[in-house]
Amino acid sequence: MRIWVVSTGSGPVAAYDSFSAARKYAASLKAAGIAMVTVKSVSLHSVGAI
Helix, strand or coil: CEEEEEEECCEEEEEECCHHHHHHHHHHHHHCCCCCCEEEEEEHHHHCCC
């Protein structure tokens, strides 16, 4: 399983199980004037069980 992590310059701010939801949230952050917003895919195996 993969999750999509939305990060700003100060670190991760949200995680979603759908890319479209993560992208929508990232767009709203950018619209609010926050710089350095990124969306990256993370395999749950690499972060351990949540």
